[in-house]
Structures are given as C-alpha cells and as structure tokens.
Amino acid sequence: GAGVSQSPSNKVTEKGKDVELRCDPISGHTALYWYRQRLGQGLEFLIYFQGNSAPDKSGLPSDRFSAERTGESVSTLTIQRTQQEDSAVYLCASSLRLRGVGSEAFFGQGTRLTVV
Amino acid sequence: KQEVTQIPAALSVPEGENLVLNCSFTDSAIYNLQWFRQDPGKGLTSLLLIQSSQREQTSGRLNASLDKSSGRSTLYIAASQPGDSATYLCAVRGGANSKLTFGKGITLSVRP
Numbered sequence: 171g172a173g174v175s176q177s178p179s180n181k182v183t184e185k186g187k188d189v190e191l192r193c194d195p196i197s198g199h200t201a202l203y204w205y206r207q208r209l210g211q212g213l214e215f216l217i218y219f220q221g222n223s224a225p226d227k228s229g230l231p232s233d234r235f236s237a238e239r240t241g242e243s244v245s246t247l248t249i250q251r252t253q254q255e256d257s258a259v260y261l262c263a264s265s266l267r268l269r270g271v272g273s274e275a276f277f278g279q280g281t282r283l284t285v286v
Numbered sequence: 287k288q289e290v291t292q293i294p295a296a297l298s299v300p301e302g303e304n305l306v307l308n309c310s311f312t313d314s315a316i317y318n319l320q321w322f323r324q325d326p327g328k329g330l331t332s333l334l335l336i337q338s339s340q341r342e343q344t345s346g347r348l349n350a351s352l353d354k355s356s357g358r359s360t361l362y363i364a365a366s367q368p369g370d371s372a373t374y375l376c377a378v379r380g381g382a383n384s385k386l387t388f389g390k391g392i393t394l395s396v397r398p
Contacts, residue, residue: 203385212390213375220383229385261329267382275320275377275386277330 172196174278176262182284183252191247191281195264202245203263203275204237213261219245220267252285259283288313288380292389299366300397307361307392309376314354317379320386321350321361324373333361333374366396 175194183189195202204216215229219239230236234252239245249256259282265275289312299305309319318337322330334343334350336359342351349362359376373393377386 205388213377213388215385215387218383218385225383226385263330263386274332274335276332277322279329 174262174264174276176260176278176281178281179279180282180284182286185254185285186251188248188250189252189283191249191260191283193245193247193262193264193278195243195245195262196266196276197243199264199266199276200242201265201267201275202239203265204245204247205261205263206258207261207280208258216247216260249283252283254285257283257285288316288378288387290376290378290387290389292374292376292392294392295390296393296395298395298397301366301368303366303396304362304364305366305394307363307374307394309359309361309389311357311359311378311387313380314357315380316354317381317384319350319352319359319376319378321348321359322375322377324375324391330375366394368396368398370394371396 177192202219205213207213217224217237218226221242222239234250237247259280261280263275263277266273291310320335321333324330336343336352347364352359373391375388375391377388379386
C-alpha cells in the first residue's frame with residue numbers, strides 16, 4: 171500500500187477483554203515499530219521488529235502485551251485482560267533499512283483504544 | 287540510556303515569523319535523527335531525516351541541522367503560517383537495528 175495502515179482506527183473494549191491491533195507496513199519495509207501515546211503524553215516505545223524477529227521488546231509494559239510479525243509484513247499487537255491504564259493511541263511505524271543507511275520511519279494513523 | 291529533550295513545550299508566534307525549534311539528546315552516538323509533525327488526533331508525518339554524517343537537510347521552508355558532538359538539532363521554519371500549527375517531535379536512532387527515541391514535542395501555534 172501507499173502508507174502504513176492500522177486497524178481498527180478506534181476500539182472500545184470492556185476491562186478484562188483481550189484486543190488485537192493490526193499494522194500493515196509499507197510494502198518491502200523490513201523494520202516495524204510499535205509505540206503507545208497516552209493522552210497529552212509523548213511516544214512510549216513498545217517493540218521493534220527487524221523482519222519477523224524482535225531484537226528489542228524492552229518497552230512492552232507487562233506480560234499482558236505481546237506482538238508478532240509474519241511474512242515480514244503484517245504485525246499484530248495483542249493486549250490481554252485489558253486495564254483502563256491501557257487506554258491510549260497505539261502507533262505503528264515502518265522503515266526500510268538500506269545498507270549502511272538508516273531510512274525514514276513512516277507512521278500509521280494509529281488505533282485509539284479506550285478501555286471502559 | 288538515550289534521552290531526548292525539547293524545550294519549550296509550547297510556543298506561540300505571529301504569522302510570518304521565522305522560528306527555531308530545539309532538540310537535544312544525551313548520547314551523541316546516534317545513527318540518524320528525524321523530525322516529525324503531529325496534528326491533533328492524527329499520526330506522525332515525517333518532515334526531515336538527517337543521517338549522522340550530515341549537517342543539515344532542507345525541505346521547502348524547513349531546514350534541520352545536526353550537531354552530533356554537542357547533542358543538538360534545530361528545526362528552522364521560515365515565514366511561519368497558521369497551517370504550521372502542530373506538535374513537532376524529534377527522534378533519534380541509536381543504531382541501524384534500534385528504536386527511535388522521541389522527545390515530548392513542541393506544540394507550535396502560529397497566530398494569524
């Protein structure tokens with residue numbers, strides 16, 4: 171596709187339910203990132219994929235959070251047993267790593283998650 | 287641990303003014319630095335990417351500079367317009383296989 175696509179754009183869920191957030195990166199982009207942005211706050215790193223592996227998942231806040239990537243393409247962020255503190259916008263970005271050069275990261279429009 | 291600081295948190299200027307947004311980072315061993323714009327309720331739009339070997343990049347009315355040794359970058363906006371009102375974030379990448387570390391952003395308001 172032309173850009174990074176995230177779905178759904180909005181999700182309201184009840185506390186305790188599980189949710190899945192999807193990210194479709196730009197075709198051919200090998201690197202994929204997930205960030206979280208709480209209302210009025212900065213971007214909080216969650217996890218980084220290079221291909222299908224995650225060399226850095228240091229930002230996942232708890233074991234309720236997990237992510238996977240398949241086919242060096244789509245990624246899914248899963249939050250189990252959601253809590254109200256999980257309410258935030260979840261942003262995905264992708265970039266193409268050129269040999270010796272770090273390339274631009276492009277972001278999707280985000281998924282706004284509200285836990286009620 | 288890399289830390290990125292953007293001060294001030296908010297800035298209000300009259301239309302037409304040239305302005306400079308500052309970004310500082312604690313670890314000068316960066317791979318590249320990227321400036322983004324975020325409009326309310328939206329995702330991030332990439333503005334400029336500066337590789338560690340570069341000193342500046344330009345796009346239209348925007349010019350970004352990088353001084354790795356002092357841990358600083360500036361985004362210069364010429365002849366500001368109300369449409370430039372947004373939050374501007376800078377982010378640094380520590381290595382080829384690493385995350386972007388973001389500052390908290392500067393919310394710019396350009397008054398007509």
